[in-house]
Structures are given as C-alpha cells and as structure tokens.
Amino acid sequence: MTTQIDNPRAPYRRQKITRSNFEMWGWLFMRGSGVILVVLIFGHLFVNLMVGEGVSRIDFAFVGGKWTSPFWQTWDLLMLWLAMIHGTNGVRTIINDYSERHITRLILKLALYSAFILTVVLGTLVIFTFEPCPANAPADLLPSFC
Template identity: 60%
Template sequence: MAASTPTLAAPRSPRRARRPNTELYSWVFMRASGALLLILIFVHLFTNLVSGGGVSAIDFGFVAGKWAKPVWQVWDLLILWLAMIHGANGLRTIINDYATRTGTRLTLMGLLAVAFAVVVVLGTLVIFTFSPCPPGAPADLLPSFCTAG
C-alpha cells in the first residue's frame, strides 16, 4: 500500500470587520498628541518663564495681558483640550486593563467622563470669558492696569 500524504484544505481568507479599529486610532492619537503637547508646553513655558521675566513675574496682570491676545487663548485652549483628551485616553486604557468586573469598569469610565467634561467645559469658559476689567465694577476693586471708566 502506498502511503498517501494528507492534504490540508486551503485556509479561508479572514473576514474583515467593517468597524473601525478604535484601539489603533487611540494608539496613534496618543503618539501624535504627545508630540504636539511637547511643542505646545515648551513654548508655553518659554514664553512664561524665560521671556516673561521668570516665575516671580507671573501674576494676574501677566495672565490678563497674555489672554488679551486671541492667539494665546487658542494656544492655552489647545493645551487644555489635548492634555485632557490625552490623559483621559490613557486612563481609559488603564481602566480597561485593570478593572476586571463590568460594573467597576463602567463606574470608573463614567467618573472619568464626568471629570473630563467638567474640566474641559470650565477651563474653556475661563479662557474665553476671562475679563480682568469688567465693565461697571467699582474702581477700588479693579487691578491697577484697568482704566476706571
């Protein structure tokens, strides 16, 4: 009798999932946002500490003068949003890795979402509604750089 070699059937081609690979996008975002955050933060630190006269020169007036220019409002807003999204994404990954029970994972994800939303909304409001010289305020309560009027 001749020994016949068994033949294997050709493997089936894997079916492609039609949903996006969110973990891949998350991974790519973490690398891109981390690099962009480095640039944003170092320019922020250079502007505030080196060209701004050091940490002792940072006060209410310094921030008011800086945020009087829209470019610095947008710059600080980008730092806020990117840092919060980057950090929340990292915490989401940690929660998914270490929270084994579904209830615990959902609770932690909910708390993370609430904390994220509160910080982003309040930070955005502070950046865009900041007014060091509100109209109609008593002159004795206004900073020295505001003109009483």
C-alpha cells in the same frame, strides 16, 4: 483551587472580533498629541518662565494680558483640550487593562468621562469669558493694561 495559565508560546487568539479600529486610532492619537503637547507645554513654560522677568512677573495682570490676545487663548485652549483628551484616553486604557468586572469598569469610565467633561467645559469657559477689566470696577483694583 487550581488556576490554569495559558501557554505563553501559543499563538495569540483574539478574544473578541470587532470591525472597529478605535484602539488603533487611539494609539495613533496618543503619539500625535504627545508630540504636539511637548511643543505647546515647552512653549508655554518658555514664555511664562524665561522671557522677560521670569516667574516673578506671573500674576493676575500677566494672565489677563495674555488672554486678551486670541493667539494665547487658542494656545491655552489647544493645550487644555489635547492634554485632557490625551490623559483621558490613557486612563481609559488603564481602566480597560486592569478592571476585571464589567460594573467596575463602567463606574470608573463614567467617573473619568464626567471629570473630563467638567474640566474641559469649565476650562473653555474660563479661557473665553475671562474679563480682566470688568465694567464699573474701581480704577485702583484694575490691572495696568486696562
């Protein structure tokens, strides 16, 4: 069995002609979201690890206190959404590049998109429905800021 290898000096021929710029917009999104994610992640790490007492103060009360502020809810929501979209787009590109059979590509993308949706929906619900001070809870179990 012989395999024919294309001439590496031959001009590039597009396999499929499309009118969509989806891949270009995906590429631009990866660059923009990467820059924004660097700012969000380093800001998150700085506030959580460097300001105040450092890593020793991170507990339920710390997270509950942060998430009482709409600013930190929005910060963490942006970080979650951008990281998940950025990562999903990257893995989608890898699946397109390395899976040879159409059915394999379809199954892998379905698993990827299912994981994306599940993580984003649950993460968003946790950020917005987190209640550190539940009603009728014993006072000795509540954080100090309640």
